[in-house]
Amino acid sequence: MAVAAKSDGRTHEGVGAAQPVPRLHRGLASRHLQLIAIGGAIGTGLFMGSGRTISLAGPAVLLVYAIIGFFLFFVLRAMGELLLSNLNYKSFVDFTADLLGPAAGFFVGWSYWFAWVVTGIAEMVAITGYTKFWWPDLPAWAPVALMVALILVFNLSEVRNFGEIEFWFALIKVVAIGCLIAVGAVLVATDFVSPQGQRATIENLWNDGGFFATGPMGVVGGFQIAFFAFVGVELVGTAAAETANPRHTLPRAINAVPLRVAVFYIAALLAMLTVVPWRQFSVGESPFVRMFALAGLGAAASVVNFVVITSAASAANSGVFSTGRMLFGLADEGSAPARFGRLNRSGVPARAISLTAVLLLLSSVPLLYAGGSVIDAFTRITAIASLLFMFVWAMIVVSYLVYRHRYPRRHADSAYRMPAGEPMCWAVLVFFAFVAWTLSTQAETVVALACFPLWFAVLAVGWLIVRRRPGHALRYRQFQAEISGPGDASSWDR
Numbered sequence: 001m002a003v004a005a006k007s008d009g010r011t012h013e014g015v016g017a018a019q020p021v022p023r024l025h026r027g028l029a030s031r032h033l034q035l036i037a038i039g040g041a042i043g044t045g046l047f048m049g050s051g052r053t054i055s056l057a058g059p060a061v062l063l064v065y066a067i068i069g070f071f072l073f074f075v076l077r078a079m080g081e082l083l084l085s086n087l088n089y090k091s092f093v094d095f096t097a098d099l100l101g102p103a104a105g106f107f108v109g110w111s112y113w114f115a116w117v118v119t120g121i122a123e124m125v126a127i128t129g130y131t132k133f134w135w136p137d138l139p140a141w142a143p144v145a146l147m148v149a150l151i152l153v154f155n156l157s158e159v160r161n162f163g164e165i166e167f168w169f170a171l172i173k174v175v176a177i178g179c180l181i182a183v184g185a186v187l188v189a190t191d192f193v194s195p196q197g198q199r200a201t202i203e204n205l206w207n208d209g210g211f212f213a214t215g216p217m218g219v220v221g222g223f224q225i226a227f228f229a230f231v232g233v234e235l236v237g238t239a240a241a242e243t244a245n246p247r248h249t250l251p252r253a254i255n256a257v258p259l260r261v262a263v264f265y266i267a268a269l270l271a272m273l274t275v276v277p278w279r280q281f282s283v284g285e286s287p288f289v290r291m292f293a294l295a296g297l298g299a300a301a302s303v304v305n306f307v308v309i310t311s312a313a314s315a316a317n318s319g320v321f322s323t324g325r326m327l328f329g330l331a332d333e334g335s336a337p338a339r340f341g342r343l344n345r346s347g348v349p350a351r352a353i354s355l356t357a358v359l360l361l362l363s364s365v366p367l368l369y370a371g372g373s374v375i376d377a378f379t380r381i382t383a384i385a386s387l388l389f390m391f392v393w394a395m396i397v398v399s400y401l402v403y404r405h406r407y408p409r410r411h412a413d414s415a416y417r418m419p420a421g422e423p424m425c426w427a428v429l430v431f432f433a434f435v436a437w438t439l440s441t442q443a444e445t446v447v448a449l450a451c452f453p454l455w456f457a458v459l460a461v462g463w464l465i466v467r468r469r470p471g472h473a474l475r476y477r478q479f480q481a482e483i484s485g486p487g488d489a490s491s492w493d494r
Contacts, residue, residue, distance in 0.1 A: 052379065054222075054281045055281065056219075056221040056222040057221065059204075060212050060214070061226070061273075062273070064219060066266055067431075068223070068227055069258070072233055074425075075397060076257055078425065079234060081400070081414055083095070085410050086410075087246065092234065092399070093330075096395055102467075104395065109335060110459055112322070112389075114388060114455070116323045116326075118384050119232075120323075122381040124316065126312045127309055128364075129378070130308055133301075133305045134305070140365065144361065145361065148357050148360050150313070151313070155317070155353045156350055158347060172310050172311075173311050174264075180272075180291070180304070181267050181268055183300075184200075184271025184274060187275050188202060200274060205274065208277055220441055221441055224438055224445050227435055228383075235322060269287075289304050292304055323353075325349065328340060380445075384448045390435060400418065404421065436449065
């Protein structure tokens with residue numbers, strides 16, 4: 001495999017000598033992509049945020065997670081068909097820029113970058129909350145500084161090393177959730193009674209106010225944090241450019257999403273809600289830890305607390321990986337400073353990665369000392385992240401609609417078509433509009449919804465500056481030439 005910093009024969013033209021285009025390594029194996037996909041689907045929104053979701057929606061939280069997982073699966077299928085229709089697409093930003101224009105690519109790329117920065121801040125806040133389980137007097141800055149340093153080390157080495165780290169992080173989550181489900185099943189089967197006198201039974205799903213105990217608006221309120229729990233499912237698309245055999249590994253990773261949602265969300269929450277009555281879960285505490293603590297299994301609670309810390313670390317690690325690649329791509333297209341388009345000797349965008357790490361450190365610590373509880377800070381941050389990811393996912397769906405009309409032959413010959421096609425795309429967009437409305441129903445999230453248009457105002461100003469830069473139009477034409485190279489499927493309809 002060639003070193004990423006070497007040219008693949010294509011060059012950026014400009015003043016002076018032509019310069020080789022740096023290329024990312026395809027160093028991720030199938031098992032890496034599979035576990036990255038799992039890790040992306042299991043995050044802090046489940047381990048920590050589900051406590052708040054349960055308090056809002058009651059047992060109906062199971063339905064909330066199932067509905068979100070259903071619609072996001074079709075977003076991934078649309079993304080998968082688009083990426084595999086042209087292997088010159090490095091990520092969904094590439095096909096957005098190709099199908100919707102350079103301005104759309106600019107908005108999506110920077111929004112996705114910012115979404116993961118915000119998500120990384122949320123993970124740092126969550127890690128601080130988790131460490132208080134063991135060390136309540138530990139300074140808030142200490143776990144953040146340590147975690148940022150470790151993540152920086154993980155991401156500055158070869159991509160294969162990142163894949164290994166994320167593989168083991170994700171494996172810890174999988175084993176832990178599998179054990180939790182098994183323990184829950186055993187406790188229910190043996191009619192376990194906790195030291196507090198609470199019996200483990202399936203009847204806990206409806207004994208206290210019914211399945212929809214908090215009413216319709218309670219279920220509506222549960223969508224915000226639950227929606228955030230799924231951020232990262234699109235990581236398989238970001239990692240596609242560094243996967244050895246995307247035509248085989250990408251469909252495999254995406255097709256497994258429904259099973260992952262059923263096991264890692266529905267089954268895990270079902271285990272918790274049958275063992276512990278839903279009103280016993282604290283808003284500011286991980287329900288996973290709470291389940292074992294209420295059951296009198298203190299040592300198990302400590303183990304689960306370790307697992308949720310690694311889960312938050314995994315999500316932050318993936319976020320730094322993703323933002324680094326996104327900023328690298330933006331620089332390659334002329335939409336970000338050129339210094340971020342350079343690779344180090346290991347073939348990774350070190351400067352882009354370092355910028356994200358610095359932002360995590362500089363943003364997380366002041367937020368933790370700004371006052372209020374950890375869960376309040378977590379809720380405010382995740383509302384912003386949810387809106388950003390929703391915009392990116394919506395643009396993937398819109399790109400698919402344009403692709404269907406512009407390249408009908410490419411779609412007809414696709415070996416990995418999106419089920420239900422255009423009707424499902426419109427259903428997904430309507431669902432996203434519904435989720436955006438749910439943010440207006442909670443005081444903690446309505447501020448994020450009201451301020452969200454400011455981000456697009458900032459991007460609009462940025463785009464006006466970028467498009468006037470000398471050579472930007474030439475860089476975009478070069479980008480188009482790269483993604484429609486000779487022999488590629490994209491030439492079919494041209």
